[in-house]
Amino acid sequence: MVAPLPPLSLLDLATVGRDRPVAEALEETVTLARTADDLGAFERLWFAEHHNMPRIASAATSVLIAHVAARTERIRVGSGGVMLPNHSPLVIAEQFGTLAELHPDRIDLGLGRAPGTDGATMRALRTDPRAAEAFPQDVRELQGYLTGETQIEGIHAYPGRGTNVPLYILGSSLFGAQLAAAYGLPYAFASHFAPDALEQAVRVYRERFTPSEQLEQPHVIAAVNVIAADDSAAAQAAQEKVLHARVRMLAGRVGSGRIDDDMVVALLDTQVGAQAKHMLTHTVAGDRDEVAAGLAGFATLADADELILTNPAPGLEQRVRTLEIVAEAAGRTA
Template sequence: MLPKLSLLDLATVGRDQPISEALADTVTLAQRADELGAFERLWFAEHHNMSRIASAATSVLIAHIAARTERIRVGSGGVMLPNHSPLVIAEQFGTLAELHPGRIDLGLGRAPGTDGATLRALRTDPRAAEAFPQDVRELQGYLSGETLIDGIHAYPGRGTGVPLYILGSSLFGAQLAAAYGLPYAFASHFAPDALQQAVRVYRERFTPSDQLAAPYVIAAANVIAADDPATAAEAADQVLRARVRMLAGRVGTDATIDDDMVTALMDTAVGAQARHMLTHTIAGDPDGVAAGLAEFAELADADELMLTNPATGLDRRLRTLEIVAGLRAAS
C-alpha cells in the first residue's frame, strides 16, 4: 500500500503566462485535489525574485486556497523563518487557523528562499539563519499560548496549536526536528544527496514531544503521470528543459534563453546539474508511477510522500492528479 500522499505547489508561472492566470490554475489544481480526496495536504513554498514562481506571499496564497477548498489541509512548505519575525508568522498562521480550523500546517525552513542580493532587499540579516532553532521555539510559544517573552502574545495565534514541520535538505534540519520532536520533511525533489542519511539520523535521534509521539518523515519527489509512457516521457523532457532554462537564467533573465540555447546546454554542466536536481522524479503511465512511488517510499523510509506536479500545461497537471489519486485509492 502506498503511504499518505500530499502535494507541493509553487504556483508555477508558464512562459509568457500572466501571473493572474497561473494563480487561477493553482486554484483549479487545488480544488481538483480536494475533490479527489486522495491527498492529505497541499503546501506552498516561499521563494522571492523568481519570475516563474508566484508563491512569494505564502500566507496570502494559503488563505486564498483554503477559502476555495473544503477538506484538504493547506500550509507552507515552507515559510523561510529567518525572513520574518516569529511573532508575525504566529499572527499570520494563527489568523489562518481561526479562519480554517484544523486545516492549516506551518512548515519552516531556514534558507532564505532566494539569492544574496534579494536577501538584502528583504531587509534580512544573513546571520538571521543562525537563530533558527531559537526562532522555532519562540514561534512554538506564541502558538501554544506559553510565550517565551513575558507579556508578548500572538493575537490571533495564541492557543491555536498550529502544527509545525521542519523542512530541510541536510543533517541540520534532521537533527533539529529530532531534538524538538517535530515532523521532518526532506526536500528531495530538488536536493537528493542527503536524503537517506538525514532520515536515518532523524529517526535515530527523535525525542517525543507534545505535538508528536513518534518520528514522522515526509519525503518529496516530482511526479509526471500520463496515460501512456511516451506522453509521460515527453512531459518529463519538457520539465528537464525548463529546469535547464531556470538554472541558465540565474546569470541573466530566462527570456534570453531560447530553445536552441537550452538544447546546447543539455550536455553541459548546467544540464548535468538539472538532471541531478531531478533525481527523484517519477514519470510514466499508471503502472510505472505506482511502481516508482512505492520504490521511492521505501528508499526514503517515508511515512508520507510530498509530490510536486511539474508538467507543463494545466491539463497535464490535472491528469497527473487524477492518475495518482486513482493509484492511492487502489493501493
C-alpha cells in the same frame, strides 16, 4: 505486486508559465487545489516561499494559503515552507493563527531556515545575513506563541495563542534532521531538488527523535517529482519538457537574454544540464502502474511515512491529469 502507498500530499509553487500573466498561474493553482480536494487522495497542499523569482507566484505564502483554503473544503493547506529568517516569529504566529481561526484544523506551518533567495534579495527583504543562526531559537519562540507558552514575558500572538498550529521542519541537510529530532517535530526533506543527503538525514532523524506534545513518533515526509500520463510515451515526453524547463531556469540565473529551445538542447551536455538532471534525480514518470511502482519504490528508499509530490508537467491539463492518475495509482479515487 506493488506495496500500498503511504499518505500522499502536494507541493505547489504557483508556477508562472513563460510569457503568461501571474493571475493565470494563481487561477491554475486554485483549479489544481480544487481537483486535489475533490479527489480525496491527498492529505495536504503546501506552498513555498521564494522571492525575486519571476516564475514563482507563491512569495506571499500566507496570502495564497488563505486564498486556496477558502476555495477548498477538506484538504489541509500550509507552507512548505515559510523561510523563518525572513520574518519575526510573532508575525508568523499572528498570520498562521489567523488562518487557523478561519480554517480550523486545516492549516500547517512548515518552516525552513534558508532565505529562499539570493543575497541581494535578502537585503531587500531587510534580512540580516546572520538571521539563520537563530533559527532554532526562533522556532521555539514561534511554537510558544502558538501554544500560549510564550518565550517572552507579556508578549502573545493575537490571533495565534492556543491555536497549536502544527509545525514541520523542512530541510535538505543534517541540520534540519537534527533539529526536528531534538524538538520532536515532523521532518520534510526537499529531495525533489536536493537529493544527496536524503537517506542519511532520514536515518539521523529517526535515530535521534525525541517525542514531544505534538508528535509521539517520528514522521518523515519526502518530496518527489511526479509526471503521470495515460501512456508511458506521453509521460516521457512531458518529462523531457520538464528537464528542458529546469535547464532554462538554471541558465537564466547566470546569463542574460532569452534562452531559446536550441540553446536549451545544447546546454543538456554541459554542467548546467548535469545539474538539472541531478536536481530531478527523484522523479517518477509514467502511466498509472509505473507511477504506483515508482512511488512505492521511492517511499521505501526514503523510509518515508508520507510523500509530498511536486507536479511539474507542462500545462494545466497535464497537471490535472497527473493528479487523477496518481489518485488512481494509490487506489484513492473519490
